Amino acid sequence: xxxxxxxxxxxxxxxxxxxxxxxxxxxxxxxxxxxxxxxxxxxxxxxxxxxxxxxxxxxxxxxxxxxxxxxxxxxxxxxxxxx
Amino acid sequence: xxxxxxxxxxxxxxxxxxxxxxxxxxxxxxxxxxxxxxxxxxxxxxxxxxxxxxxxxxxxxxxxxxxxxxxxxxxxxxxxxxxxxxxxxxxxxxxxxxxxxxxxxxxxxxxxxxxxxxxxxxxxxxxxxxxxxxxxxxxxxxxxxxxxxxxxxxx
Numbered sequence: 001x002x003x004x005x006x007x008x009x010x011x012x013x014x015x016x017x018x019x020x021x022x023x024x025x026x027x028x029x030x031x032x033x034x035x036x037x038x039x040x041x042x043x044x045x046x047x048x049x050x051x052x053x054x055x056x057x058x059x060x061x062x063x064x065x066x067x068x069x070x071x072x073x074x075x076x077x078x079x080x081x082x083x
Numbered sequence: 084x085x086x087x088x089x090x091x092x093x094x095x096x097x098x099x100x101x102x103x104x105x106x107x108x109x110x111x112x113x114x115x116x117x118x119x120x121x122x123x124x125x126x127x128x129x130x131x132x133x134x135x136x137x138x139x140x141x142x143x144x145x146x147x148x149x150x151x152x153x154x155x156x157x158x159x160x161x162x163x164x165x166x167x168x169x170x171x172x173x174x175x176x177x178x179x180x181x182x183x184x185x186x187x188x189x190x191x192x193x194x195x196x197x198x199x200x201x202x203x204x205x206x207x208x209x210x211x212x213x214x215x216x217x218x219x220x221x222x223x224x225x226x227x228x229x230x231x232x233x234x235x236x237x238x
Contacts, residue, residue, distance in 0.1 A: 006205060007207070056138055059138035061201075077203060078205065079218075080204055081205050082163060082199060082204025083174070083195060083198050083223075
């Protein structure tokens, strides 16, 4: 699974992309975030306010209950500020 | 048509090209967004627009398709820039052409309202006090909300 981070999430985590192999019990967006928060304090802090984070799975906006699979591209970012 | 690019654009050339040869067009609405000094104290040196290559194009294409499904448009064009921009620089262009003005006006406003809440761009402001990420405005969500009726992409 490929993870991408944008804007302040990228800055706080110090990375823009990584390849991960989450455990089998990670089946949806909610589970993936819970697993990421358990990795270390940096991730726990960055994901502490989940309402401040948007998620896209394979470049479409996703909700907490949406499934994630091994081959997916999952992106995390704050609410957008273009235009 | 949608374009995501680092380079500037010439609004006059773009709208001339958009409607060239299409004599069914009776009205053309254009919105151009510029880099504003959000600090409004002359403190903004520049801003850098980051985006999510791939998803940006996907979202803009889907927003444009939605506009064309809702209004009888002859032509439409969205150009959004990324990279480092300075106050006064052009960021975005939305142009919509239709037989009549109402569809052109409404579709243009719809496109910019939706783009601001859906297209994955983020602004990093550089001021004399350092760089910081701009926070999303609630007013932008409210503007997009007006168009919500069949807004599946926002669910």
